[in-house]
Structure formats: structure tokens, C-alpha cells
Amino acid sequence: MLTSQNTPLTSWHRAHQARMVDFAGFEMPIQYSSIVAEHLATRSSVGIFDISHMGRLRFEGVEASRLLDFLLTRRVTDMRPGMVRYSLMCNAEGGILDDVLVSCLKTPSDREFFLLVVNASNRAKILKWIQPHMAEFPGVEFADVTEDTAMIAVQGPFATNLIERLLPAKVLNLKYYRSIVTEQMSKPCIVSRTGYTGEDGFELIVRSQDALRVWENLLLAGREHGILPVGLGARDTLRLEAAMPLYGHELNEQIDPFTAGLGFAVNLEERIFLGASALSEKQNCAGNISRVGLRVTGRRPAREGCCLLDTEGNVVGEVTSGTFSPTLQYPIAMGYLSSALSRTGQVIEVDIRGSKTEAQVVELPFYHRTK
Numbered sequence: 001m002l003t004s005q006n007t008p009l010t011s012w013h014r015a016h017q018a019r020m021v022d023f024a025g026f027e028m029p030i031q032y033s034s035i036v037a038e039h040l041a042t043r044s045s046v047g048i049f050d051i052s053h054m055g056r057l058r059f060e061g062v063e064a065s066r067l068l069d070f071l072l073t074r075r076v077t078d079m080r081p082g083m084v085r086y087s088l089m090c091n092a093e094g095g096i097l098d099d100v101l102v103s104c105l106k107t108p109s110d111r112e113f114f115l116l117v118v119n120a121s122n123r124a125k126i127l128k129w130i131q132p133h134m135a136e137f138p139g140v141e142f143a144d145v146t147e148d149t150a151m152i153a154v155q156g157p158f159a160t161n162l163i164e165r166l167l168p169a170k171v172l173n174l175k176y177y178r179s180i181v182t183e184q185m186s187k188p189c190i191v192s193r194t195g196y197t198g199e200d201g202f203e204l205i206v207r208s209q210d211a212l213r214v215w216e217n218l219l220l221a222g223r224e225h226g227i228l229p230v231g232l233g234a235r236d237t238l239r240l241e242a243a244m245p246l247y248g249h250e251l252n253e254q255i256d257p258f259t260a261g262l263g264f265a266v267n268l269e270e271r272i273f274l275g276a277s278a279l280s281e282k283q284n285c286a287g288n289i290s291r292v293g294l295r296v297t298g299r300r301p302a303r304e305g306c307c308l309l310d311t312e313g314n315v316v317g318e319v320t321s322g323t324f325s326p327t328l329q330y331p332i333a334m335g336y337l338s339s340a341l342s343r344t345g346q347v348i349e350v351d352i353r354g355s356k357t358e359a360q361v362v363e364l365p366f367y368h369r370t371k
Helices: 010-015 035-044 064-071 120-136 159-166 208-221 232-241 276-283
Strands: 019-023 026-031 047-050 055-060 084-090 096-106 112-118 141-144 149-155 179-184 187-192 201-207 228-230 289-296 307-309 315-324 331-338 347-352 355-362
Touching (some): 010 019, 010 026, 010 208, 026 232, 035 047, 035 228, 035 232, 047 208, 055 064, 055 120, 064 112, 064 120, 096 120, 096 179, 096 187, 112 120, 120 141, 149 159, 159 201, 159 208, 179 208, 187 208, 201 208, 232 315, 232 331, 289 315, 289 347, 315 347
Parallel strands (some): 047 228
Antiparallel strands (some): 019 026, 047 149, 055 112, 055 141, 096 112, 149 201, 289 331, 307 315, 307 347, 315 331, 347 355
């Protein structure tokens, strides 16, 4: 039996009575108090998340941007230090291998490098996918820095109030999808204005040995705002309200970016990258299914795998993620539905454990934060 890996914060989670589960090979907190309490704290105040299980891959050298430009669906060669982009990595058929964040960064000594954040469950697969292409781009220095670092997310309306107490003022000037190499109490720290909750917030990458001190500093700085540590349970309900796709649910190797509604993350013009030919064909062909949002009638949530039915009882799709929304107070779901039925306002049925329940196609995201 394989033993789950720890993050640099696992001992803290255990000491604070978190309910721990194995997730992508890591022992991770699913919740501390309750999923609903942690969810609502993030929406109304501020939540702090250990996301150290995410993979962190560093690329440096004169051809680093060209290598990533070949691997990713989003253009990389025009990125300047401080820029962050959401992108995808696809196979030759255009199926999604992973969705990633790529950052262009500069060290205090003016060395530029790229950091790729990948899903924990896909890290080994992506490392294997990248390796054969390294020889085509000599001079690229590559390192998997996942185990040498920790990653912490601070999300919610009071995230900026908390961050301004601990990090240099220039961090607060970061725009959405921007990043910077800086320090937290004289310790190196990468900060990006990104997140997976639908709220404003920041994600910090620090050295493993500094993780506990930074985590506790964040909790102390956020105490007056009612900060709560948040587990994977609420992270999932938050991202679902924000209609952010999750690999293994909305995304997989059989789904292409256009079907998933992620065409914005594909730059085909004047580029050659893995999967480009297949994606060029798919861009101009209307797919049979589309990713949609659903508001489900009643209070029972439609979970992953529930069939979507037309008025005659024919199966026309499937739920990929579903929950009872703590913010909206009704069940919501995402799924893939026949494109002919995917227009906003369309009424269909969901088979929830043998019981047919009405649902309506709605615009995504379900939740918009107050600016």
C-alpha cells in the first residue's frame, strides 16, 4: 500500500483536527470545521488554502519560452516578466492533457524564468509528456520544484487587507493575472494575483522550510477579519460556483478546448504547437456537445455521472460536477449537453438516483463577486 505524501503543512492540519484524505498522492485536508462555513468565510471575508499538492515546474534558459510555446495552446514567446496566463496542454488529437498556469518571472538578480503550475493528479503524466521534447530545445534548464516549495492561496474580499500587512506595497499593485518575485520577512516568495474561487486573492509560493511561518503569519494577520483555513471540500464548491473547470470532471483527454468552452486559451495564428493541427480543424467544426451550467429544481444536488434527459426521456448529456450552492442556496451543476439543447433557458431533466428532476440551462458563471 502506497503512503500519501505530506505537504510542508500536513502536521499543522493534523494538529488542528482537519479531516484528512488522500488526494493525488498527498494527504490533504478536506475540511476543518464544515465545508459550508469555510465556503462562506471565503465569500464574505477571507480563507487560506494549502495548495502545495499542485505541481510546480521551473523552466529557465534562452529557449525556455520556445519550449513552452511548443507545449502549450497559449502563446508564450511574447510574455514579459510579471505576466501570468491560463493555458492548456493537449495531445496530438486535441484532447486536454491538463490545464495550467504559466508565469514569466524575474529574480532580483534579473534572471528570467518560467513557472508552470499543473494539476496534482497530472504532474507525473505531464513530466513524462515534456521529457521527450527537451532535447529539441537545448539550453533549457528544467526543475520540478514541487517538493522544495509550498503553495498557499489567500482568497476573499479581505485578502488584500491581509496581504498588505505582510508583503511589500508593490504586491498590492498587481493586477489580475500578474505575478512578482518578492520577499516575506526577508524570505523569498513568489506572489500572483490568481485563484480558483471566483474571489479576489493571491497565491504564494515559498520554500518548504518557510511554509509554516508564512502560513501562521497569514492566519495572524487575518484574525480580525475572521480568517479560516479552508479544505479541498470548500475549494471545490467555490470553484464550481465560479464555473471553473476541474480536470477529471469537466476536462479530460477526450474533451477538446472548444467543447469545454475554453477557446480563449487557444492561440492558433502563426504558431506550431502540439495538437495545433487537430485543434485548427475542431475550431471550425461545431461539436455535438457543449459544457453548460444547470440550475436544478428542489434541494437535491445532481452529482457527477447523473444523466441529462430531454423531454422524451432520451439521454442527451451527463453531469460532470454538482453541489448544493452555499452562496446561492440552490443546487447547481456543470455538465456536457447536446449542443442543440445547450441554449440558455432550455429546460431538461436530470436523473438523480432514479428520480427525474427538472433543470434549466443557465449562463456561467453561477456566481459573480462584487467588484
